[in-house]
Amino acid sequence: xxxxxxxxxxxxxxxxxxxxxxxxxxxxxxxxxxxxxxxxxxxxxxxxxxxxxxxxxxxxxxxxxxxxxxxxxxxxxxxxxxxxxxxxxxxxxxxxxxxxxxxxxxxxxxxxxxxxxxxxxxxxxxxxxxxxxxxxxxxxxxxxxxxxxxxxxxxxxxxxxxxxxxxxxxxxxxxxxxxxxxxxxxxxxxxxxxxxxxxxxxxxxxxxxxxxxxxxxxxxxxxxxxxxxxxxxxxxxxxxxxxxxxxxxxxxxxxxxxxxxxxxxxxxxxxxxxxxxxxxxxxxxxxxxxxxxxxxxxxxxxxxxxxxxxxxxxxxxxxxxxxxxxxxxxxxxxxxxxxx
Amino acid sequence: xxxxxxxxxxxxxxxxxxxxxxxxxxxxxxxxxxxxxxxxxxxxxxxxxxxxxxxxxxxxxxxxxxxxxxxxxxxxxxxxxxxxxxxxxxxxxxxxxxxxxxxxxxxxxxxxxxxxxxxxxxxxxxxxxxxxxxxxxxxxxxxxxxxxxxxxxxxxxxxxxxxxxxxxxxxxxxxxxxxxxxxxxxxxxxxxxxxxxxxxxxxxxxxxxxxxxxxxxxxxxxxxxxxxxxxxxxxxxxxxx
Numbered sequence: 001x002x003x004x005x006x007x008x009x010x011x012x013x014x015x016x017x018x019x020x021x022x023x024x025x026x027x028x029x030x031x032x033x034x035x036x037x038x039x040x041x042x043x044x045x046x047x048x049x050x051x052x053x054x055x056x057x058x059x060x061x062x063x064x065x066x067x068x069x070x071x072x073x074x075x076x077x078x079x080x081x082x083x084x085x086x087x088x089x090x091x092x093x094x095x096x097x098x099x100x101x102x103x104x105x106x107x108x109x110x111x112x113x114x115x116x117x118x119x120x121x122x123x124x125x126x127x128x129x130x131x132x133x134x135x136x137x138x139x140x141x142x143x144x145x146x147x148x149x150x151x152x153x154x155x156x157x158x159x160x161x162x163x164x165x166x167x168x169x170x171x172x173x174x175x176x177x178x179x180x181x182x183x184x185x186x187x188x189x190x191x192x193x194x195x196x197x198x199x200x201x202x203x204x205x206x207x208x209x210x211x212x213x214x215x216x217x218x219x220x221x222x223x224x225x226x227x228x229x230x231x232x233x234x235x236x237x238x239x240x241x242x243x244x245x246x247x248x249x250x251x252x253x254x255x256x257x258x259x260x261x262x263x264x265x266x267x268x269x270x271x272x273x274x275x276x277x278x279x280x281x282x283x284x285x286x287x288x289x290x291x292x293x294x295x296x297x298x299x300x301x302x303x304x305x306x307x308x309x310x311x312x313x314x315x316x317x318x319x320x321x322x323x324x325x326x327x328x329x330x331x332x333x334x335x336x337x338x339x340x
Numbered sequence: 341x342x343x344x345x346x347x348x349x350x351x352x353x354x355x356x357x358x359x360x361x362x363x364x365x366x367x368x369x370x371x372x373x374x375x376x377x378x379x380x381x382x383x384x385x386x387x388x389x390x391x392x393x394x395x396x397x398x399x400x401x402x403x404x405x406x407x408x409x410x411x412x413x414x415x416x417x418x419x420x421x422x423x424x425x426x427x428x429x430x431x432x433x434x435x436x437x438x439x440x441x442x443x444x445x446x447x448x449x450x451x452x453x454x455x456x457x458x459x460x461x462x463x464x465x466x467x468x469x470x471x472x473x474x475x476x477x478x479x480x481x482x483x484x485x486x487x488x489x490x491x492x493x494x495x496x497x498x499x500x501x502x503x504x505x506x507x508x509x510x511x512x513x514x515x516x517x518x519x520x521x522x523x524x525x526x527x528x529x530x531x532x533x534x535x536x537x538x539x540x541x542x543x544x545x546x547x548x549x550x551x552x553x554x555x556x557x558x559x560x561x562x563x564x565x566x567x568x569x570x571x572x573x574x575x576x577x578x579x580x581x
Contacts, residue, residue, distance in 0.1 A: 218443050222432040229430035232392055233488075234418035234446050337434055 023334035027298050034306040042186030047305045053193030055301035056200025057262060059294050061255030061271075062278040063207065064248025070224040070288015070337055072241050074136055075143050078150035079278065081157040082249045083271030085127060086120035086256025088165055091266070093119050094172060101175045109175035113195070113261070120253040127157070128249025132242055154272065161268040170266040178261070196258050203254070207290050220244060224288040224337050280319050284326045286333025295334055296326075345370040345496055345527050346391070351400030351410075353390045360386045362551040363400065368496065368544075373518070373528045375542035375559060377535070377573065383551040384531040385427055388498045391529075392424045393417045405495060419446070421495030427504065427531075429485040433474030437465055437484055440473050444491035451492075458487045461517045479510035486517065490526070497521070497528045503537050515540055535573060539563045547572045 031048055038044040065079045093116045094101065100112040135153040139145040178192045211217035219240055223230045227237045252271070259274065260266055281300050285292025303322050308315040326334065344367035353361040361383050368374045376384050389395045391402055393414040402410045409417050418424070432440055441450060441458075459466050462483040468476055473484055482502050489497055502518075503511045511534065518541050521528065532538040538545070542559035555562075555572050562568055 215443070218435065218439055221434055222443055225432050225434055226430055228394060228414075229426070229432070231414040232394065232418055232424045232426070232430065233444055234415050236413075236415045 020335065023292070023295055023330075026334075027295060027302065030299065030302055030306075034302075034310075037310045038306065040186070042188075043309070045187045046189065047309055048302065049189045049197070050193055051302035051305035052298060053190070053196040053200075053301075054305065055298035056196050057255060057258045058274070058277055058281055058301055059200055059255075059297035060203060060258055061252055061274060062281045062297060063203070063290055063293050064251035064255075065278060066282040066285060066288060066290065066293045067220065067224075067244050068248040069282060071220060071227070071244050072136075072140075074140070074150075074245075075146045076136070076150050076248075077147055077275070078131065078135070078154040078157070079248075079252055080271035080273075080275040081154045081161075082124045082128060082252035083256040083259060083274065084161060084266075084268050085157065085271075086124045086253025087260035087266050087270060088161055088170075088256075088268075089120040089123040089253065090116040090172060090257055090260055091165065091170070092123070098173075101173045104176055106177045109177040112175050113178070113257075116257050116261075117199075117254055120257045121250040124253030124256070125246045125250035128246045129242065131157075131249065132245040136245065158268045158272075165266070165268075167268070172260060172264055172266060174261055174264055192261060196262070199254075199258065203251070204290070204294050211290060216240075216243075221337070277319060280323050284323055284333055286330075286336035288337035289333065289335040292333055292335035292337075299326075343370055344368060345405055346529065347401075347403045348387075348391070349401045349403070351387075351390060351397045351402060353386055353395055354398045355386070355395060360551050361390065361397075364548075364551070364553055366546045366553050366556050368527060368529050370527050371525050372543040373522045373530060373541055374544040374546060375538040376529060376531045376546050376548065377533075377538055378548035379574075380533075382548040384548055385500055386551075387548070388424065388426075388500050388529070388531060391417075391498060392422065423489035423494040423497050425485045425489050425497070425499040425502065427500040429481050431473045431476070431481045431484055431488075433472060435473060436470050437468050437473055437476070438470060440484055440488050441491050444488040447492060454491070454493075458490060461520055462487050479506045479514075482506065482510075482514065483517070486521075490521070495527065497526055497530075499528065500531045501533060502530070503532065503534050511537060535569075 034047075035041070035044050038047060061083050064082075065076060068074050068076055068079075093112065097112055097115065100108045103109065131153055135149050136146070139149055174192060178195060180191055182189045182191060182194065209217075211221055219230060219235055223237055223240055230240075231237050256271060259270065263270065277300065281296035282293055284296035284299065285294070300319050300322055303318045304315060307318040330336070346368040348364050348366055351361055351364040352359070364383070364387060376387065378384050386395065390397050391409075393409070393412055393416075397410055400410070401408060404417075404420060404422065407420065409420060412420070432443070435443065441455070464480050465483055465487060468480065473481065476484060486499065486502065489499070503514055506514065515537055518528070518530070522541065530538075530541065539559060539562070545555070545557060545559045545562050546553060547555040549572075555568070562572070
């Protein structure tokens with residue numbers, strides 16, 4: 001009997017857990033609802049793909065925070081700086097390998113993107129480990145102190161970015177083959193957005209596999225719900241906390257790379273600028289829920305795109321409106337996990 | 341009484357400004373079932389949590405199997421062979437019944453024969469094997485909590501009020517399960533309010549009041565002495581039957 005496939009003869013005859021489909025249906029329902037308002041099907045497809053890409057980038061930036069929030073009960077207002085730091089870490093790769101970005105080779109271009117991602121995740125993971133040890137660990141259990149010290153950590157790290165890379169915005173080139181768009185009839189899909197969707201899906205399914213098919217995933221899910229009981233079973237939750245904080249920081253770094261290439265400009269405050277959106281999606285999704293964060297990110301991005309096209313004046317409040325409606329329907333979010 | 345597996349000596353516990361345990365002394369003999377009785381607020385749950393290191397003893401000594409665990413961390417105490425079932429059961433409701441049990445088996449896969457034995461003790465769990473534990477009834481959650489505690493062989497089980505809030509039929513099946521556990525040689529420290537259940541199971545009894553041990557001895561002595569029951573518990577066994 002394998003570890004994760006412990007089974008009983010009776011178990012095979014029994015029903016599986018019921019999936020909560022309702023929140024998942026929100027996304028296609030919203031897309032279909034928007035179609036008559038958008039009018040043109042080709043514009044609708046373009047808006048939908050762009051919304052999905054934006055949703056994936058938000059998910060990449062937010063997924064680490066929802067785990068940190070859910071498992072550790074840490075309100076990390078400094079999360080945005082890991083997004084910025086991840087974005088700036090691309091310079092460590094783009095500097096020596098600038099030629100790869102201009103090369104007319106899909107392989108070299110994608111390899112460059114992959115190297116940027118790996119470098120950013122390593123840098124933000126390392127800084128995350130220091131951030132957890134120096135800034136977060138002394139304030140476990142006190143939300144007010146967490147908000148204050150993580151904001152302080154954010155300011156210090158942003159200033160460190162200024163000191164290292166300068167205060168002026170830095171333009172970065174999108175690799176050659178990721179520029180432009182795929183055109184199918186009247187439908188236009190930017191290449192980089194399609195890549196963002198693919199990377200977002202890979203990360204999402206990777207996280208689902210990790211959380212649902214491995215012991216470490218079980219521990220994280222159990223720890224989100226009842227950390228004291230995890231300790232009483234003999235597991236050292238503190239080590240898990242540190243690992244999750246590092247992983248959350250590295251995921252923010254990955255999101256930062258994608259966000260940087262999307263904007264094609266680096267500023268130290270770019271991470272902080274998206275933090276409101278990040279907090280909205282983890283609240284909509286349900287604290288600690290990666291699946292909820294994924295659905296929430298897509299929902300928020302699609303609504304922003306559709307509303308921005310149909311009634312631009314409402315675009316600014318659309319995210320808050322989505323959050324309010326979701327919380328009226330499900331006050332603990334779409335897939336609540338952490339019970340606090 | 342056989343050699344104690346667990347010995348508490350002069351244990352004091354403070355929770356914030358409150359002094360809850362006042363020099364608690366008692367022993368849990370190996371291979372026997374010791375009942376910890378007392379009214380609400382007597383300090384029973386605090387005693388179990390202090391043994392598990394979830395609240396640190398402010399003074400005194402807790403020795404388990406010859407090793408001082410007074411200042412040990414909760415994971416270290418659990419790894420030394422003590423399993424804990426809290427009053428609120430501590431079930432991971434988002435995980436399936438299977439995942440709850442898999443997680444409790446720290447050293448690897450759950451042994452097939454042991455799993456069959458556990459599901460024999462609590463057959464209701466089979467029906468919900470792949471369902472989230474949050475779907476279980478209160479009694480089934482209690483079964484899962486105990487099944488999780490015995491997913492691997494442990495030296496000592498600490499169980500806090502397993503029959504609380506359960507229907508009489510469920511209480512009876514829990515008593516049968518504990519009898520089977522006891523017969524298998526497990527050492528158990530069981531907190532219980534239900535004196536009928538306690539008297540049916542216990543080899544030894546420890547009675548607490550106001551954070552102090554007020555009686556310790558053989559259960560049969562308490563069962564046969566109605567005056568002692570009245571004095572310690574304010575009730576006689578007859579009132580619980």
